[in-house]
Amino acid sequence: MTPDVVVTDAGQPSDRDVILRELVAYNDAVVGPSGARPLAVLLRDPETAETLGGLWGRTTFDWLYVELLVVPEALRGQGLGGAVLAQAETEARARGCAGIWLDTFDFQARGFYETRGFEVFGSIPGHPRGRERFFLRKTF
Template identity: 60%
Template sequence: MKGSQASGRIVIVEAMRPVQLIVTDDPAPGDREAIARGLVCYNTEAAGPSGSRLLAVLIQDETGATIGGLWGRTGYDWLYVELLHLPRQLRGTGVGRELMGYAEAEARARGCRGIWLDTFSFQARGFYEKLGFTLFGQIDDHPPGHQRFFLQKRL
């Protein structure tokens, strides 16, 4: 195996192999799509169509600028919450609970059986548990000195 590095790319070439492995922090715009397309095809063959749909609940200020919200996706009858940001000035005001309520209502309308997400120990585990989420996994020392928690809520 031979490796070379140039501008954020490591190309690994093995003799007698018809492919290359490339380690990079700067992939081409279509690279993610190529990987996702192959994975979706495989998953569809194994489990049927996922019905994947984007779901966003946006928090906008008086000018219409998005200042926070929830970003996720429904698929295989579950909502995955990828991102949730509540601006500091809105924390503790009930907006977060309302935001999650809208996402849960939409997940139910889409026929979802549950919601899952992850959060760090310095983020909002307690908030999610107050909303009925339960822990189903944990990574210790990620990031160092903290934990990453995986939570779910059955609908």
């Protein structure tokens, strides 16, 4: 059988699940289980319990990957971003991680991360056009 190659912007969650399952099976066979676990550090409204911002990521292969981190503009300047990141680091250490990695754009928070011990280990100039995307890590 020769499969069709299909390009779509309407892939289904079940399509992603198939791809992920195949990739995880291969990775597990080569290096062992990743130990993947989600991690969220949330900023919540104390009255409504509504999530206002925070951090979303996962620990896998002994590292925490931070996919998303945001403090709403109205709450910035109060140390909340640093507190959220510190809580994530504490949990990453408790899970036995060797460090944290993430990416950010030049118009976002590179300096924020660097003042907290992160270092740039790569970048993509021109992503988006006229800007730059940075990859940072912090090892424990």
